């Protein structure tokens with residue numbers, strides 16, 4: 274099918290070898306079946322989870338013996354630092370990564386995150402970071418998916434992708450500029466335990482933010498210290514709670530309003546509803562006084578105060594996390 278002189282690798286083995294040469298391999302990290310911990314660092318040599326005592330290895334269903342050397346759960350981590358280094362090794366990509374520094378919107382309209390308030394905030398707060406346009410600004414996206422879109426299968430996998438916003442808008446979300454960083458195995462969704470799986474990735478992100486790494490830039494033929502910042506996360510509403518550590522259900526389900534969320538429990542329907550939308554209207558809006566048009570009340574309250582990053586950090590700083598699926602969750 275392919276022309277004689279094609280240079281495509283002949284086998285999967287060859288592809289793997291090729292990727293290894295470019296240092297674009299991935300790490301297999303064993304995990305506890307109940308999501309308590311990863312078998313790395315201090316847990317590296319263990320054969321069972323230090324918390325829930327489940328075996329690190331697969332257990333045969335028939336005779337309950339452990340199948341040695343067949344891990345029960347594997348997290349796949351695609352290290353980000355060598356990949357970023359590679360990006361600056363290609364002249365074309367290195368040039369594209371600088372697009373944001375020369376394409377600021379002139380008419381006040383947002384065409385790219387470079388025109389956003391968040392981008393400005395970073396420039397303002399960490400001017401030394403902003404001074405180096407080659408530093409990366411990233412977005413993290415986490416979502417579950419079924420293999421081969423087989424929705425009949427209950428087995429699902431979770432992927433964590435990284436978007437590099439230094440690229441022009443038409444490249445940011447192209448498959449080849451987005452980076453797959455983690456593949457979290459199912460069958461159950463990790464829920465709040467996603468933090469356990471994010472560890473190796475967060476460690477690399479922290480290194481990139483705090484110290485940076487020395488990278489060779491092909492465009493200028495020189496080395497520089499590359500740093501990176503995570504601007505935001507992109508996810509559905511439920512994982513938003515897991516990733517950002519806020520409520521996404523119950524009385525305080527609105528992550529923006531927080532404890533000021535306007536919620537009512539319907540005793541007959543047995544569910545929480547979120548009312549009080551008229552709070553967000555202008556003070557003199559006619560809807561505010563039309564009690565019969567709405568729920569029989571006049572609305573006098575103003576919009577609730579939005580929690581700042583500091584407020585949120587303060588509110589969550591003392592939360593003690595207890596990773597791993599509890600007995601009850603395991604059965605579900």
Ligand SMILES: [Zn+2]
Pocket residue numbers: 305306307308309310322323324325326327597
């Ligand atoms: Zn465990």
Ligand SMILES: [Zn+2]
Pocket residue numbers: 527528529530531534
């Ligand atoms: Zn709200």
